[in-house]
Amino acid sequence: MTQDFSWLHRGVAEIFPQPTDSDSEVDSLEKVLATTTRPLRVKYGIDPTGAEIHLGHSIPMRKLRAFQDAGHIAVLIIGDFTARIGDPTGKSEVRRQLTQEEVAKNAQNYLEQVRPILDFDTPGSLEVRYNSEWLSKLDLEKIQELLSTMTVGQMLAKEGFAERYKKENPIFLHEFLYPLMQGYDSVAVEADVELGGTDQKFNIAVGRDLQRHFGQKPQFGVLLPILIGTDGVQKMSKSLGNYVGLLEHPAQKYQKLQGVPDHLLKQYFELLTDLSLDKLPENPRDRQKLLAQEIVRQYHGQEAVTQIEAGDMPEFSLSQVQFPAKLSYLLNVTQLCKSSGEGKRKIQEGGVRLDGDRITDVDTSFQEAKELYGRVLQLGKNKFVRFVN
Amino acid sequence: MTQDFSWLHRGVAEIFPQPTDSDSEVDSLEKVLATTTRPLRVKYGIDPTGAEIHLGHSIPMRKLRAFQDAGHIAVLIIGDFTARIGDPTGKSEVRRQLTQEEVAKNAQNYLEQVRPILDFDTPGSLEVRYNSEWLSKLDLEKIQELLSTMTVGQMLAKEGFAERYKKENPIFLHEFLYPLMQGYDSVAVEADVELGGTDQKFNIAVGRDLQRHFGQKPQFGVLLPILIGTDGVQKMSKSLGNYVGLLEHPAQKYQKLQGVPDHLLKQYFELLTDLSLDKLPENPRDRQKLLAQEIVRQYHGQEAVTQIEAGDMPEFSLSQVQFPAKLSYLLNVTQLCKSSGEGKRKIQEGGVRLDGDRITDVDTSFQEAKELYGRVLQLGKNKFVRFVN
Numbered sequence: 001m002t003q004d005f006s007w008l009h010r011g012v013a014e015i016f017p018q019p020t021d022s023d024s025e026v027d028s029l030e031k032v033l034a035t036t037t038r039p040l041r042v043k044y045g046i047d048p049t050g051a052e053i054h055l056g057h058s059i060p061m062r063k064l065r066a067f068q069d070a071g072h073i074a075v076l077i078i079g080d081f082t083a084r085i086g087d088p089t090g091k092s093e094v095r096r097q098l099t100q101e102e103v104a105k106n107a108q109n110y111l112e113q114v115r116p117i118l119d120f121d122t123p124g125s126l127e128v129r130y131n132s133e134w135l136s137k138l139d140l141e142k143i144q145e146l147l148s149t150m151t152v153g154q155m156l157a158k159e160g161f162a163e164r165y166k167k168e169n170p171i172f173l174h175e176f177l178y179p180l181m182q183g184y185d186s187v188a189v190e191a192d193v194e195l196g197g198t199d200q201k202f203n204i205a206v207g208r209d210l211q212r213h214f215g216q217k218p219q220f221g222v223l224l225p226i227l228i229g230t231d232g233v234q235k236m237s238k239s240l241g242n243y244v245g246l247l248e249h250p251a252q253k254y255q256k257l258q259g260v261p262d263h264l265l266k267q268y269f270e271l272l273t274d275l276s277l278d279k280l281p282e283n284p285r286d287r288q289k290l291l292a293q294e295i296v297r298q299y300h301g302q303e304a305v306t307q308i309e310a311g312d313m314p315e316f317s318l319s320q321v322q323f324p325a326k327l328s329y330l331l332n333v334t335q336l337c338k339s340s341g342e343g344k345r346k347i348q349e350g351g352v353r354l355d356g357d358r359i360t361d362v363d364t365s366f367q368e369a370k371e372l373y374g375r376v377l378q379l380g381k382n383k384f385v386r387f388v389n
Numbered sequence: 390m391t392q393d394f395s396w397l398h399r400g401v402a403e404i405f406p407q408p409t410d411s412d413s414e415v416d417s418l419e420k421v422l423a424t425t426t427r428p429l430r431v432k433y434g435i436d437p438t439g440a441e442i443h444l445g446h447s448i449p450m451r452k453l454r455a456f457q458d459a460g461h462i463a464v465l466i467i468g469d470f471t472a473r474i475g476d477p478t479g480k481s482e483v484r485r486q487l488t489q490e491e492v493a494k495n496a497q498n499y500l501e502q503v504r505p506i507l508d509f510d511t512p513g514s515l516e517v518r519y520n521s522e523w524l525s526k527l528d529l530e531k532i533q534e535l536l537s538t539m540t541v542g543q544m545l546a547k548e549g550f551a552e553r554y555k556k557e558n559p560i561f562l563h564e565f566l567y568p569l570m571q572g573y574d575s576v577a578v579e580a581d582v583e584l585g586g587t588d589q590k591f592n593i594a595v596g597r598d599l600q601r602h603f604g605q606k607p608q609f610g611v612l613l614p615i616l617i618g619t620d621g622v623q624k625m626s627k628s629l630g631n632y633v634g635l636l637e638h639p640a641q642k643y644q645k646l647q648g649v650p651d652h653l654l655k656q657y658f659e660l661l662t663d664l665s666l667d668k669l670p671e672n673p674r675d676r677q678k679l680l681a682q683e684i685v686r687q688y689h690g691q692e693a694v695t696q697i698e699a700g701d702m703p704e705f706s707l708s709q710v711q712f713p714a715k716l717s718y719l720l721n722v723t724q725l726c727k728s729s730g731e732g733k734r735k736i737q738e739g740g741v742r743l744d745g746d747r748i749t750d751v752d753t754s755f756q757e758a759k760e761l762y763g764r765v766l767q768l769g770k771n772k773f774v775r776f777v778n
Contacts, residue, residue: 081529138529140470140566147563152541152554155562165541173544173569174536176562177529 011271014223029220042067043191045077048106053113054243056227056236060195061117068119081135134188183207191219232261248356250304257292316385318369327364336379353378400660403612418609431456432580434466437495442502443632445616445625449584450506457508470524523577572596580608621650637745639693646681705774707758716753725768742767
């Protein structure tokens with residue numbers, strides 16, 4: 001095990017607990033990493049709610065990979081059971097419960113998307129666990145035991161709950177189960193470390209309490225920042241349109257990353273690449289270009305970068321389009337599909353994207369050329385055109 | 390089925406729901422009783438926490454018997470599962486969790502005590518059910534479903550919780566399970582009616598909600614008053630010393646009931662006897678005596694009344710006792726036991742009572758005669774003496 005922990009600290013918001021003068025029994029995570037005689041079990045839990053993964057989600061996943069590269073075990077928890085309840089963290093509304101089928105499909109989908117980030121190949125380096133394995137076996141007596149470790153006051157102090165309670169928005173009792181279930185996951189997999197966004201501190205701390213309750217050494221929490229989106233203002237989120245999705249076309253990613261505001265570039269390099277921050281180009285345009293190149297390279301390889309920079313993005317002139325234009329007609333006229341009928345089928349199958357957003361409504365249509373100008377129409381993974389004048 | 394419902398209304402504090410002008414779909418319980426083509430299932434749940442049963446506890450039990458006598462089915466729920474959590478109703482502190490062994494022993498003990506009240510003999514008239522039967526089978530998914538039917542706000546509005554929350558006394562999350570489990574009992578046994586003290590309205594209403602959630606017709610609630618103790622001030626409670634225990638010696642019961650304050654007599658007759666309230670004696674002393682006779686008759690038969698009134702309570706003069714006096718020595722000197730050694734064993738076995746209170750500490754001793762004057766020392770069910778000067 002290496003004694004250089006720059007890989008651990010890069011981009012990290014907080015590691016807890018920290019040894020303090022008042023509690024000399026707590027070792028630092030660095031000390032544990034330096035002295036451990038076995039690989040540590042590093043947990044990261046994901047909620048297979050069907051959201052498309054974007055660069056913001058890749059941050060803890062990249063840290064998980066860093067632990068793998070340092071010789072530790074990534075324990076990726078697919079919250080197939082918890083997803084059906086929903087994490088109320090940061091939500092001001094109660095979440096719709098997912099069906100078992102939706103969760104299974106979403107979990108599979110998620111694993112496909114993170115395949116480029118994690119090490120799936122080195123033997124023993126990755127454990128993928130579904131938390132239904134242990135949570136579906138809990139009985140009322142055990143659940144009562146979990147519930148008895150916390151008070152209503154502690155739970156209502158949690159960010160999200162506190163605001164909802166103050167606003168007199170209903171908090172349903174089953175929502176209290178979420179942090180305890182996430183915490184019990186740590187007990188079940190005997191986690192040494194749990195990774196999460198800074199909004200996960202409460203849930204990770206609950207895991208520590210439950211591990212202590214069940215006689216285990218409490219895990220360390222490694223908290224990672226929430227990524228600001230390409231608008232430079234709000235957190236990256238598909239619904240805000242300021243995101244770069246892992247499933248987007250390389251050219252689309254390249255284009256969006258070239259537009260990342262200058263004040264965010266350092267954080268993007270720190271969180272999303274392994275490049276040395278001391279050696280970034282001085283010119284902001286060059287920095288943006290390097291960021292785009294580096295991230296496209298990570299997900300699609302150097303060849304994709306070269307292709308994009310050679311201008312290989314096929315273009316299609318809007319002067320050839322008759323308006324109003326149905327999406328199925330556009331797929332045909334651009335020759336992505338052989339007929340409007342094939343276009344309709346592809347739309348229904350979920351294979352059509354505009355600027356990376358999947359469109360499944362076959363009746364989607366456009367009234368004027370300016371609605372399409374500069375946008376990329378994509379079929380499947382490899383076929384796409386950009387609309388030009 | 391009879392159309393005279395005086396048996397139903399006698400001593401009842403509230404029956405809910407009541408038909409209202411605004412909700413004409415709700416039938417009255419009387420109408421349901423008059424028109425039902427099958428016996429109703431009348432639930433009463435008890436918490437086998439080991440408390441000795443007193444006349445206060447007998448009130449819902451007597452109402453359950455009245456339903457049995459009218460042809461309905463008493464469904465007595467032994468809360469062997471819930472007792473291990475504890476009903477927080479009216480408690481300002483969280484309750485210690487009982488072990489499985491304690492609960493099993495207490496449940497058996499309880500059934501013995503209520504045997505004189507309920508009809509255990511008419512076939513089909515009594516179902517005794519342990520709620521571990523269904524509660525031990527609940528999994529996290531089902532528990533989540535139960536929890537999702539209520540909000541934190543609704544739960545904190547419950548009497549007991551509200552005060553504790555306001556005082557910032559801790560409310561542990563598992564306490565929220567109690568009303569839901571009691572409510573789920575109603576679902577499991579398909580209750581048509583649930584009996585309870587007036588402090589049970591919330592829990593019985595939760596049962597109605599859960600029955601509705603699971604597609605059943607919601608039960609009626611029949612609420613019975615909480616009995617004021619023989620001090621005429623506070624609710625009857627063993628710890629307040631103002632109680633008449635069902636296990637107490639007939640002479641002890643008789644003596645205590647002769648002291649019930651005049652202003653309580655009418656309520657005692659109404660709740661604890663079947664006597665017509667119009668025909669009570671005019672003289673208060675006569676009323677007290679009639680109450681004592683009637684209740685001793687219920688539990689021990691007319692012969693016991695006759696014996697007591699003939700002065701058959703053996704007496705023992707305190708002048709024959711040397712102080713300080715150990716309890717085991719007292720058992721020997723009064724000839725209840727053949728030796729102090731036998732006395733010790735009986736104390737350890739739990740067979741010794743003073744004024745109806747079981748004493749299990751073999752080192753119990755008394756310093757002066759006045760500590761014992763007028764009190765009844767009892768061995769087993771049938772051997773006893775009263776200490777006199």
